[in-house]
Amino acid sequence: MNARELKDKYISFFVSKGHVEIPSALLVPENDPTTLFISAGMHPLVPYLLGQPHPSGTRLVDVQKCVRTGDIDEVGNPTHHTFFEMLGNWSLGDYFKNEALNWSYEFITNHLNLDPARLSVTCFAGDNNSPKDTDSSQIWENIGLTKDKIKFLGKDDNWWGPAGITGPCGPDSEMFIDGIEIWNDVFMQFNKNSAGVYESLSKPNVDTGMGVERTTAFLQGLDDNYLSTIWQPIIKKIEEISNKKYFENQKPIRIIADHIRSAVFIIADGVEPANKERGYVLRRLIRRAIRQGKFIGLETNFCHQVAQAVLDNQNNYAGVYPELNENQEKIIQILNDEENRFRKSLNKGLNEINKLIERNHQVSGKEAFDLYQNFGFPIELIKEELNKNNLDLNEVEFEKFKSDHIKLSQTLSAGKFKSGLADHSEIITKYHTATHLLHASLRKILGEHVQQSGSNITADRLRFDFTHPDKLTDEQIIAVTNMVNDQINKKIDVTVQSMKFTDAQISGALAFFGNKYPEIVTVYQIGDFSTEVCTGPHVKNTRDLGKFSIQKQESAGGGKRRIYAILE
Numbered sequence: 001m002n003a004r005e006l007k008d009k010y011i012s013f014f015v016s017k018g019h020v021e022i023p024s025a026l027l028v029p030e031n032d033p034t035t036l037f038i039s040a041g042m043h044p045l046v047p048y049l050l051g052q053p054h055p056s057g058t059r060l061v062d063v064q065k066c067v068r069t070g071d072i073d074e075v076g077n078p079t080h081h082t083f084f085e086m087l088g089n090w091s092l093g094d095y096f097k098n099e100a101l102n103w104s105y106e107f108i109t110n111h112l113n114l115d116p117a118r119l120s121v122t123c124f125a126g127d128n129n130s131p132k133d134t135d136s137s138q139i140w141e142n143i144g145l146t147k148d149k150i151k152f153l154g155k156d157d158n159w160w161g162p163a164g165i166t167g168p169c170g171p172d173s174e175m176f177i178d179g180i181e182i183w184n185d186v187f188m189q190f191n192k193n194s195a196g197v198y199e200s201l202s203k204p205n206v207d208t209g210m211g212v213e214r215t216t217a218f219l220q221g222l223d224d225n226y227l228s229t230i231w232q233p234i235i236k237k238i239e240e241i242s243n244k245k246y247f248e249n250q251k252p253i254r255i256i257a258d259h260i261r262s263a264v265f266i267i268a269d270g271v272e273p274a275n276k277e278r279g280y281v282l283r284r285l286i287r288r289a290i291r292q293g294k295f296i297g298l299e300t301n302f303c304h305q306v307a308q309a310v311l312d313n314q315n316n317y318a319g320v321y322p323e324l325n326e327n328q329e330k331i332i333q334i335l336n337d338e339e340n341r342f343r344k345s346l347n348k349g350l351n352e353i354n355k356l357i358e359r360n361h362q363v364s365g366k367e368a369f370d371l372y373q374n375f376g377f378p379i380e381l382i383k384e385e386l387n388k389n390n391l392d393l394n395e396v397e398f399e400k401f402k403s404d405h406i407k408l409s410q411t412l413s414a415g416k417f418k419s420g421l422a423d424h425s426e427i428i429t430k431y432h433t434a435t436h437l438l439h440a441s442l443r444k445i446l447g448e449h450v451q452q453s454g455s456n457i458t459a460d461r462l463r464f465d466f467t468h469p470d471k472l473t474d475e476q477i478i479a480v481t482n483m484v485n486d487q488i489n490k491k492i493d494v495t496v497q498s499m500k501f502t503d504a505q506i507s508g509a510l511a512f513f514g515n516k517y518p519e520i521v522t523v524y525q526i527g528d529f530s531t532e533v534c535t536g537p538h539v540k541n542t543r544d545l546g547k548f549s550i551q552k553q554e555s556a557g558g559g560k561r562r563i564y565a566i567l568e
Contacts (some may be wrong), residue, residue: 001112001214001219001220002229002316002485003085003212003213003228003230003316004218004316004320006087006212006215006219007063007085007087007212009061009107009111009112010061010063010107010210011086012063012188013062013103013106013107013111013129014059014089014103015062017059017089017099017103018059019059019060019089019090020056020057020059020060020061020518021060021061021062022056022060022061022062022518023062023518024062024063024064024065024321025043025044025064025065026038026065026268026269026270027066027067027265027266027271028269028270028271028278028454029043029044030044030069030455030535034552036255036277036278036281037066037068037069037266037278037281038064038065038066038067039066039067039068040064040066040086040208041062041066041086041087041088041209042088042090042168042186043064043066044064044535045060045090045168045207046091046114046168047535047537048092048535049092049168049188049205049207050167050168050191051201051202051203051325052092052535052536052537053348053498053519054092054379055462055498055499055518055521055522056518056519056520057092058091058092058093058094059089059090059091059094059095060089060090060092061088061089061090062090062267063085063086063087063088063212064085064086064088065082065083065084065085065265065269065321066084066085066086066204067082067262067266067281068082068084069082069281069285071475072284074251074289075254075255075258075259076252076253076255077253078223078225078226078254079213079214079224079225080258081225081258081262081268081281082258082259082262083258083261083262083265084212084213085211085212085213085551086209086210086212086551087210087211087212087215087437088207088208088211089103089206089208089209090203090205090206090207090208091205091206093202093203093204093205094204095206096187096204096206097135097136097139097173097185097187097206098139099144099185099206100206100208101136101139101140101173101185102139102143104175104183104185104208105119105143105175108177108182108183112543113217114177115256115562116144118178119149119175119177119178120145120148120149120150120151120175120176120179121140121145121146121150121151121173121174121175121176122150122151122152122153122157122158122173122174122176123136123137123140123150123151123152123153123158123171123173123293124136124152124153124154124155124158124159124171124172124173125152125153125154125158126152126168127154127155127215128276129190129198130159130170130171130190130198132152133152133158133171133173133187135172136173136187137150137152140173143550147269150417155175158171158172158173158174159171159172160172160184160186160188160207161186161188161192162416164189165192165479166191166192166194166195166206167191167192167419168188168190168191168201169188169190169191169192169198170186170187170188170189170190170556171186171187171189172185172186172206173185173187173323177218180218181214182210182214182215182218183208183209183210184208184210184366184370185206185208185276186206186207186208187203187205187206188201188205188206188207189201189204196274201452205329212230213225213228213230213388216228216229216230217230221338226250226253226254226257229316230316231257233309233312233313234252234257234260234261234309234310234313235257236307236309237305237306237308238253238256238257238296238306239253239305240400241302241305242293242297242298243297244296244297248286248413249295249296251292252292252293252296252548253292253296255288255289255292255307256289256292256296256306259288259289259292260284260285260286260289260303260306260307260310260335260364261310262329263282263286263289263307263335264307264311264324265301265321266278266281266282266285267282267311267327267331267334267335268321268323268324268326268327268331269323270453270454271535272334272557272558273286273334273338273341273490274557277456279557281339286303286338286339286342287336287338287342287376289303289306290303290339290343291376291378291381291507294378294381295380301336301339301340301343301550302339303335303336303338303339304332304335304336305443307331307332308332310324311324311325311328311331317320317440318404323497328444334355342376345375345376346375346376346377346381348375348493349371349374349375349377349381350369350377350381350385351385352375352377352482353371353377353382353385353387353542357385357386357389357391357446358394362391362392363382363386363391363393364394364397365393365394365395365396365397365398365400365401366397366398367405368382368393368394368398368400369398369401369402369405372398372402373405379393379395379398403522414415421516424480425459425525427459427558427567428457428459428537429536429537429539430456430457430460430539430544430567431458431461431540431567432456432462432536432537432538432547433494433526433538433539433544433545434462434484434545434548434565434567435455435457435462435464436524436526436530436532436534436538437483437484437488437526437529437530437542437545437548438462438464438480438484438548438563438565439452439464439466439510439530439532440526440529440530441480441483441484441487442466442468442480444483444509445476445479445483446468446472446476449467450466450468451466451467452464452465452466452509452510453466453467453556453560454478454556457517460566461545461564461565461566462564462565462566462567463553463562463563463564464562464563464565465556465560466560466561466562466563467559467560467562468559468560468561469473470561471553471561472553472561472563477550477553480550481548481549481550484548485547485548487527487529487530487542488542488545488546488547488548489543490527491541491542491543492526492527492529492540492541492542493527493540493541494524494525494526494538494539494540494542495524495525496522496523496524496525496536496538497522497523498520498521498522498523499520499521499523499527500519500520500521501521501533503519503520504521504523507523507531507533509523509525509531509532509533510530510531510532510533511532511533517533521533522534522535522536524536524538526542545567546567546568547567547568548565548566548567549565549566549567549568550563550564550565551564551565551566554566
């Protein structure tokens with residue numbers, strides 16, 4: 001069974017159980033300032049898990065694109081990936097443990113044809129915050145599992161969330177075939193608040209699902225994900241252009257395949273290489289792939305060829321994600337441009353290291369780290385150049401500087417994203433509503449070519465990215481600011497309704513953020529000034545916003561501008 005067949009079976013099964021299929025959200029979170037990318041299937045659904053009604057109902061099913069780079073250094077083994085797809089079915093205050101576990105069992109045994117005798121499960125053992133999950137264990141016994149196939153484990157193994165400091169969370173029950181995890185049913189019974197207290201949700205939710213990459217490999221009888229039909233077209237392309245065999249060069253080929261696949265999807269969702277935030281993650285992925293390419297003899301541009309193998313993958317992606325087809329030329333161009341830029345940087349780094357060797361007859365750990373940091377010069381290549389000159393690197397000193405840098409970056413990130421996943425506090429809600437007024441004002445003053453291309457909101461300010469080729473004049477900044485404040489001073493009610501996406505488009509609602517929408521969407525309207533397809537959160541009336549003030553503007557990449565603004 002290939003990945004496309006698995007996904008089709010999964011969706012069809014849960015549709016037969018009354019679920020509505022919803023499209024994958026963009027990898028760039030629309031209303032969440034706390035993280036750079038969607039990293040879990042539940043991430044785009046947080047507002048609904050916290051109680052906001054979903055326009056498609058209380059039973060949902062999807063295939064969600066995800067990116068995680070926290071364990072990027074583990075990519076290269078048989079199972080780690082930075083981009084992956086998650087199958088998920090959701091109950092928003094509808095069914096609970098009994099239906100979820102029975103349907104999981106039914107799908108695995110009747111539709112994936114796995115032997116029930118090979119199945120074992122785990123349940124939450126309980127702690128001071130939450131009781132032992134005997135409900136799940138009893139359901140498993142009723143299904144037919146013997147007690148020796150049911151194990152109770154603690155929070156490290158059988159508890160999910162919250163994804164941030166606060167948010168929905170609860171016990172989970174995991175399913176294993178021959179000791180390999182294949183499914184996880186998460187029962188979101190609690191919301192962890194800012195005081196660290198676990199509050200019972202009035203309507204508990206179910207978040208269940210499985211990873212496409214791991215499950216496809218398992219169903220194909222493989223213990224190496226990269227041997228599955230998901231990866232083989234990409235692997236074969238790398239073998240072809242490098243004239244190297246996968247089994248002799250597994251780690252570099254896996255990293256190249258993984259990182260370029262991730263880059264393709266990230267670029268398709270509107271991100272371009274940069275020196276901070278999402279753009280930096282993208283740049284890092286591309287450059288890591290290029291470094292690995294050097295180890296298998298790829299000294300000229302190759303990223304675009306590997307990307308084409310991703311784009312042409314009929315077993316999984318081609319025709320499934322329209323953003324890949326629509327942005328194909330852009331993806332190839334960005335990869336080529338970034339590879340050219342990095343190869344020039346590598347040449348500069350090579351010149352620098354040779355200057356250091358000539359001047360000092362040595363390269364210190366600090367100097368090696370500066371080369372690594374400033375030119376992206378890999379430690380392996382630094383050591384290679386030193387070896388040519390019969391010199392050794394002080395790796396202990398190098399690792400110390402690298403470790404200090406990582407700790408500093410983590411500290412800064414922790415501060416930046418400390419508000420927790422999908423913070424719906426009062427100030428965040430105000431800032432999000434203000435982005436709607438800002439968006440509408442920019443379109444009225446600059447023209448209808450303006451489209452939102454991203455936003456980031458913290459408790460201190462909003463950041464809004466939009467398409468526009470030129471720097472705004474002082475007069476335009478004043479005009480936009482005044483227009484937003486006029487709407488605030490008019491004390492306009494913010495209304496919400498659910499409607500078909502086609503009807504939302506006919507009504508004039510803006511829906512630029514993404515390529516795919518469910519059949520039924522939520523539309524927020526601020527008088528006759530702003531109408532947008534959105535998931536919230538929003539204030540009830542514009543008078544709640546206070547005074548709007550633009551602090552600065554800057555470039556956000558080719559043909560895009562970025563505005564920072566505050567509410568006082």
